[in-house]
Amino acid sequence: MIDAIRAELIKMRSMPGVWVTFGLAFPLAVLICVAVLARAGGPLGHTFSHVHTLRQRRELLGAGYFGLEVLAPVMGLLCVTGEYRHKTMTTTFVLRPVRSQVLGAKVVATALWSVLLALLTLVAVVAVGLPWNAALGGVTSQVTDQLGAVVPGLVLSAILLGLFGLGFGTLVKNQIAAILLTIGGTLVLESILIALARAIFHYDLNWLPNGAGAALAGDIARGLGGGGRGAGFHLLTWWQGGLVMLAWGFVPLVAGYFTTFRRDVT
Amino acid sequence: MTSANAGSLSAPRGLPLEFRSLSKQFGTVRAVDDLSFTVQPGRVTGFLGPNGSGKTTTLRILLGLVHPTSGTATIAGRRYQDLENPTATVGAVLEATSFHPARRARTHLRMAARAGGHDVTRADEVLELVGLGGDARRKAGTFSLGMRQRLELATALIGDPDILVLDEPSNGLDPQGIAWLRDFMRYLAGEGRTVLVSSHLLAEMAQTIDDAIIVSFGQLKAQGTLAQITSHLTGLSMRARSPEADRLCHVLGQAGLPFRRLGPDEVAIDGVTPEQVGPLLASNQVVLYELVQEGADLEQVFLSLTSGLGFGAVAQGTPGAVGVSDR
Numbered sequence: 132m133i134d135a136i137r138a139e140l141i142k143m144r145s146m147p148g149v150w151v152t153f154g155l156a157f158p159l160a161v162l163i164c165v166a167v168l169a170r171a172g173g174p175l176g177h178t179f180s181h182v183h184t185l186r187q188r189r190e191l192l193g194a195g196y197f198g199l200e201v202l203a204p205v206m207g208l209l210c211v212t213g214e215y216r217h218k219t220m221t222t223t224f225v226l227r228p229v230r231s232q233v234l235g236a237k238v239v240a241t242a243l244w245s246v247l248l249a250l251l252t253l254v255a256v257v258a259v260g261l262p263w264n265a266a267l268g269g270v271t272s273q274v275t276d277q278l279g280a281v282v283p284g285l286v287l288s289a290i291l292l293g294l295f296g297l298g299f300g301t302l303v304k305n306q307i308a309a310i311l312l313t314i315g316g317t318l319v320l321e322s323i324l325i326a327l328a329r330a331i332f333h334y335d336l337n338w339l340p341n342g343a344g345a346a347l348a349g350d351i352a353r354g355l356g357g358g359g360r361g362a363g364f365h366l367l368t369w370w371q372g373g374l375v376m377l378a379w380g381f382v383p384l385v386a387g388y389f390t391t392f393r394r395d396v397t
Numbered sequence: 398m399t400s401a402n403a404g405s406l407s408a409p410r411g412l413p414l415e416f417r418s419l420s421k422q423f424g425t426v427r428a429v430d431d432l433s434f435t436v437q438p439g440r441v442t443g444f445l446g447p448n449g450s451g452k453t454t455t456l457r458i459l460l461g462l463v464h465p466t467s468g469t470a471t472i473a474g475r476r477y478q479d480l481e482n483p484t485a486t487v488g489a490v491l492e493a494t495s496f497h498p499a500r501r502a503r504t505h506l507r508m509a510a511r512a513g514g515h516d517v518t519r520a521d522e523v524l525e526l527v528g529l530g531g532d533a534r535r536k537a538g539t540f541s542l543g544m545r546q547r548l549e550l551a552t553a554l555i556g557d558p559d560i561l562v563l564d565e566p567s568n569g570l571d572p573q574g575i576a577w578l579r580d581f582m583r584y585l586a587g588e589g590r591t592v593l594v595s596s597h598l599l600a601e602m603a604q605t606i607d608d609a610i611i612v613s614f615g616q617l618k619a620q621g622t623l624a625q626i627t628s629h630l631t632g633l634s635m636r637a638r639s640p641e642a643d644r645l646c647h648v649l650g651q652a653g654l655p656f657r658r659l660g661p662d663e664v665a666i667d668g669v670t671p672e673q674v675g676p677l678l679a680s681n682q683v684v685l686y687e688l689v690q691e692g693a694d695l696e697q698v699f700l701s702l703t704s705g706l707g708f709g710a711v712a713q714g715t716p717g718a719v720g721v722s723d724r
């Protein structure tokens with residue numbers, strides 16, 4: 132099994148699409164740092180300021196989360212749709228004929244790369260966000276004190292978002308369709324559904340992937356409240372969000388395994 | 398002979414392949430229909446049949462890629478997916494497989510080595526083995542068709558397998574590539590490995606294979622050594638035209654070959670091959686104007702077997718069409 136995982140890691144390492152997600156994670160994290168520091172300066176955001184409230188500190192540390200929301204699922208689905216797109220599934224299954232092992236190895240590989248992706252965003256914060264905050268008069272240790280509160284949620288949601296993409300890719304197979312559906316689904320469709328549910332049913336639709344991931348990520352995902360989740364929106368608690376994300380991660384994966392993944396490869 | 402000598406291949410175990418009442422239904426198409434045959438180690442076995450006769454499907458079933466509707470395909474009694482070390486047992490070059498275009502040849506093979514549980518140093522060994530040593534760092538997407546075939550072969554050899562399965566491997570290869578592949582397959586079989594190679598062109602395979610399995614519409618049509626198949630299926634007959642037909646008959650009679658006088662300068666010789674008759678007549682300095690094989694040649698055997706016409710059509714032959722004249 133270790134061998135199968137290492138093979139999957141080599142595959143992901145040699146896929147340009149995976150490097151694109153890594154290439155985007157860093158600048159996106161930097162951009163969010165800028166946004167956080169701008170907001171810290173006041174409601175209009177005309178002046179930059181160092182972060183003062185607890186939530187702002189956590190937002191700064193977790194600046195990478197908003198990139199991860201899109202990039203982790205995309206990376207996960209590249210891991211499987213890339214095989215269909217380039218017709219490499221035959222080779223994969225000849226080398227590893229037990230398909231549950233192949234999917235298991237993809238789960239672990241995706242999880243590991245998602246962790247790396249999350250850590251890369253932390254590097255962006257440390258390299259750009261923290262020095263800038265310090266330059267604005269902030270105390271770095273007051274921010275880094277919050278690492279323990281931020282990193283677990285950040286990493287865990289990155290993993291589960293990655294697995295969500297992997298499972299989704301296993302179900303959909305077509306790479307372009309999967310990417311469009313993931314980005315469109317999580318960024319556009321989810322926001323629309325949330326808005327509609329609020330307007331019509333006065334209901335906070337908080338268990339869709341982004342909302343659930345945000346709950347798991349905790350304070351860091353609250354402040355900038357993307358995805359139609361405006362003020363007063365009730366997120367799930369972090370553990371509820373975690374469980375819902377676990378379902379979003381594994382239900383498509385299991386469904387994909389029992390439908391497309393075990394089919395004849397001709 | 399080939400660069401195959403450079404590789405470090407271990408002694409193979411000599412495992413047979415067994416197909417038992419194998420069938421596969423794709424919707425309304427019966428791709429494989431109650432197919433049974435065995436492939437022996439130490440020989441190159443041709444798996445022959447026209448396009449669409451179920452060869453690829455059969456091989457994909459063997460490798461656990463396609464689930465059979467009924468029947469079994471086993472390697473020394475076990476399914477591929479149940480083998481302890483599948484890639485060390487069977488190496489496969491299948492049709493319509495591909496590489497990630499951005500992956501370098503060596504990276505691809507290192508991945509394959511990892512996946513199969515082999516040492517990653519095997520990657521460079523098999524690259525040398527197939528003559529791609531100089532292209533290790535090139536991306537697979539930039540490879541020519543011939544190089545891709547070699548890279549596929551390298552992938553198949555990653556686990557130093559006892560059995561090699563190749564599906565139409567000469568598609569897209571140039572004549573040198575085909576000759577190289579032929580030598581390579583013969584070399585591997587010579588070491589005691591089992592080699593099963595599919596093709597829709599019998600003529601191309603005739604010089605490579607020891608045994609043949611001939612299929613059509615998913616059904617077995619013939620199996621055995623090439624000689625068995627051709628001799629037993631054709632009323633092979635030679636026709637000779639000579640200005641000294643009497644002396645020709647005398648020589649044939651002395652050699653114990655059955656002959657029939659067709660005309661003043663024409664003689665038919667039954668149940669022999671041109672390889673037998675030609676040298677005999679040459680050593681006796683019989684002048685020939687013509688020496689023609691009247692039965693079917695391999696390709697005709699193949700066509701008649703696989704078109705469902707039966708043997709009658711073969712025996713008629715087409716005079717002049719099949720020229721095996723004295724050289």
Ligand SMILES: Nc1ncnc2c1ncn2[C@@H]1O[C@H](COP(=O)(O)OP(=O)(O)O)[C@@H](O)[C@H]1O
Pocket residue numbers: 397423424426427428446447448449450451452453454455
């Ligand atoms: N996935 C599939 N779905 C439907 N029909 C298929 C599929 N794969 C192969 N076939 C059909 O099965 C038959 C045998 O195909 P194949 O095994 O590729 O033959 P060969 O390799 O001898 O050319 C053909 O009629 C082909 O169209």
Ligand SMILES: [Mg+2]
Pocket residue numbers: 449452453454492564565
């Ligand atoms: Mg075929």
